[in-house]
Amino acid sequence: MSKLNIDQKTVKELFSAKKTKFLIPDYQRPYAWGEDECQTLWEDLFNFSFPENNCDNFDSESDEYFLGPIVTFKNDKGDMEIIDGQQRLTTLMLLLRAFYDKFKNMKDDKSEKTREQIEACIWKTDEFGYVNTEELKINSEVATDKDKDEFLEILRTGDVTKGKSSYAKNYKFFQDKIKEFTEEYVSYTPLLPLRIMQNCILLPIEAESQDTALRIFSTLNDRGKPLSDADIFKAQFYKYYSDKGEKESFIEKWKALEVLCNSIFPSSSGSALDEIFTRYMYYERAKQGIKQTTTEALRKFYERDGYKLLKNDETFENLIDLANFWNDIYDQNVERFSEDVLKRLYVLNYAPNGMWTYFVSVYYIANRDAEGMLDDNEFYNFLSKITAFIWAYAVTNPGVNALRTPLYPEMINVVNKQPVKFEEFLFSPEQLENKFRNFDFKNQRPITKSMLTWWAFQEPEQECLPLEKTIEIEHIYPRNRQKIEQGLTNPNNMESLGNKSILEKKINIRASDYRFSDKIKYYQGFTTNKGKKEGTAIKELINLSKSVTDFSETDIGQRETKIILEFIEYLKDNGLLKN
Template sequence: MSKLNIDQKTIEALFSDPKTDFLIPDYQRPYAWSEVECRTLWDDIFSFAFPENNSDNFKTTDEYFLGPIVTFKNEDGKQEIIDGQQRLTTLMLLLRAFYARFGKMKDASTQLVQERVEKCIWKKDELGAIIKTQLKIDSEVATDVQKDQFLSILKNGDAPDSMKSQYAVNYRFFQAKINEFLNDYPTYFAYLPARLINNCILLPIEAESQDTALRIFSTLNDRGMPLSDSDIFKAQYYKFYSSQGKKDDFIKKWKELEELSNKIFHPISGIPMDELFTRYMYYERAKQGIKSSTTEALRKFYEKNSYTLLKSEETFENLRDLADFWNDVSNQSKDRFSEKILRKLFVLNYAPNGMWYYFVSVYYLHNRDTDGNLDDDAFESFLEKIIAFIWTYAVINPGVNMLRTPVYAEMVNIVNDKPVSFDEFKFDINSVKAAFLNFSFNNGRPITKAMLAWWAFLEDAQELLSLETVFEIEHIYAKSRQDKEKSLTNAKNLEALGNKAMLEKRINIRASDYRFEDKKKYYNGYINSRKQEKKGTNISELLSLAKANDDFIEADIIKRTNDMIERFMQYIVENELAQ
């Protein structure tokens, strides 16, 4: 059983201990606390130390808990901080700001507290004298280019305006708050820092090894602390590459991968690097033959067998390759992808759920060649099939949970060099058609825009559209027209699929007029009264409708709806998904 040293301590007891020698290691995240967190910390400490703004209301037995600190002693005898880095860093900045202010004061009580604070910031020699060149904390965070400012502030007590780091910003904030406090409570000034170091409590948890510290870190994360899975993975990789004598190389590559992930992934929850590890997880699940629709939590998957997956250069190189692939998808790279593939990928960008990301990741990692390329025809066929399948499931079996069973099975087929066929999940066309005809394609359902994106790109004339352009759903027969004319015999046709199209947001705002003849002007583009050119839409079908029609009426809605659904049924058949 691993040994732990756990004993709650005051800030003074912990920081002034001669054995205290904190190190923020290479693999940690850069300092991220902003003025918001600093203000909260200051307000909480002040409210604790001066209850109801009255120093006399404080009891010397009161305690304020600031949270846990998880460390382990490394080979150099330093206490590597696994959790609590942000809190410790900020407390050091606060203590240094107090110490800098003490230097301008001469009263005995203030000087007494000053001596106690300096023992928290600097080390002492064997005779007990303070060594102001040796701090109680050091930072080696590889991705933090401004850590030198942190160390400079602690050593010199100065953060001029030329320093732009978050360390400097927060230090100047504390300086301002301390000055305000001194003006408001001049005779009680020494009490606030004294109560901070004497009555504010930390819970240092010192593990005997990095592995144990990481497990504690992991457990704290399970209980709701805002720690990312990829930080844990980074620590595992750091250990592995360090054992290979490649620590510096890993730090450089990790930083590059993190920056790339931040650029291309925008998950609803978690951080971008977690999203990359999630997409890669499905490839490893498939290789292990896992078809279960129950998906393990990300960290639970990777921590199996003592993080065996992360003790491999191949895994890390696969992650880098996968990130490069998705970067090229997001950039619509014509160097990697043909026009026909980019068109399919654009449509998938409007998929009714995110399952396609994982599906395509598995396909890419298994079928790529040594240069990271895919067979164009085979990839197109795969993309066509998953569009047809995912779109259909969104209507007949809505919800991503229903999609897991068929898709996970096909992921396993991919890594076993079997064709993606969905043999056990083929559709009865008549049933699917009935479901589509009775389905309410309202704007709040993702499948509505997904169908419109698919439909737009059936036209050969449709040019590739930018993923950065914001598209909204256009009612070709305007809602305001129905309000005024009441010319639809069936009001439900207003929300029918055949009355909708994708349209650029900038145009959709202007094209809301109820008359089709005015809509045509906006679709085509025009010159306004100030001789400014207003560009039209890039949706080819809307341009065709504007050219061929003087009006768009209920009969057109009905015909277009039927055309869209009939063509999608044909699409299902073409992709061999019909029974």
């Protein structure tokens, strides 16, 4: 069990302890507090120290103000690496330095005593208590913070005449606030910093390792953004490129990669950069011949052998290249991909799970040429085969993680330049047809929209749709019609694949409650006094609306049979059926 040292301390006790040396490590994010946060902190501290604007309402023996936890661990050099509390500690240091600047030339006893206490919080002292103004109690190595040296210089000298960083702006903010305060409360000037140092409480939580500290932070902090795996990886790259004398170049490339990933990957949790590391991990797993379906945590994978993978140029360049590849996919770049390939990629975007993105990432890294291009015909065939397999497997083996078993060996085949065959997982046509006919294609199941998207794009004339356009599931024979007329002898046919199609959201909203004869104008488009209403881009629905005036239960059954049999034929064309 991990050991923790937890001991509530005042700002003075924590900051002025002789052995205290805080380190903001290289993997942390840059300082982000602005004037709003500083204003809130100042108001909170002032209202606590001077209740109701009255100095005498404060009880120095019992009043306390809790500033929050500070999560750290002691690194190999004995420094306390800050995992949680970076923004708070940094701002408190700037505030104390601004107070010190105010008191440094005051000669009265109270001001001198206050100044001495502040000094001990900012700088190291020797065994006699003398301050060494060259050795600060805090240091920053944040890889992507170009202003960290300015922060340290402010603490050393108090000079911000040329500073434009957040550190300088916040320091000036506190200087202005302190000036206003001292002008209004002349005789009580030393009391505010003293009450901040002696009565404001922090909860330092010292973990025995970085991993433990990160877990504690994730558990405690539901408001801040926890450090991602990519933040840790950045630190390893930073050290590697710094040793090569390429620090600035790395920082520039990393920032560009971060911007790119944030633009293409959703990041509801963690970091968008984690996604590109995950996709690349599957390529490295495949190179190592790993078939195990239990996928280890991202950080555990990359930290093997002292983060060996992150200590070479190839990995970083591959990550950048892979991110650009996915950016071109999501941008539907016609200069990189043919129309046919883009259609296959569009369909895969509606796959029942995200495993396809890992498989395609492996394929790309393993098969790209020197210019980062793929053979268009071979890529098209690969996309067709994995679409056929993933769709069929989702119906026959609907478990969330079931796809790992057949895909991992094929990833290994890809990196070894062997064809993708899924030889041990071929489908029986009869069993598959039976599965499809008895499968409940509810709208909530991802495979339902997957199948309908695949079917829509079996129409040769179907054009590729923009990925940002929202599509929904349309009931060609409307639900409301069944409620009113009871026209279907088998109500289950309402949810049959034969009665469903993809349709743009705006058109689906307008057409959902109408008879088929009334839907025709919405499918084809029509003109009103306010202008033209565009029809659907789904060619099958357009063609259907031009060939019939009604859509019956018989049509539902015939269309379902057609979809299922053509999908089985699609599997056959891709070599995925048993002989």
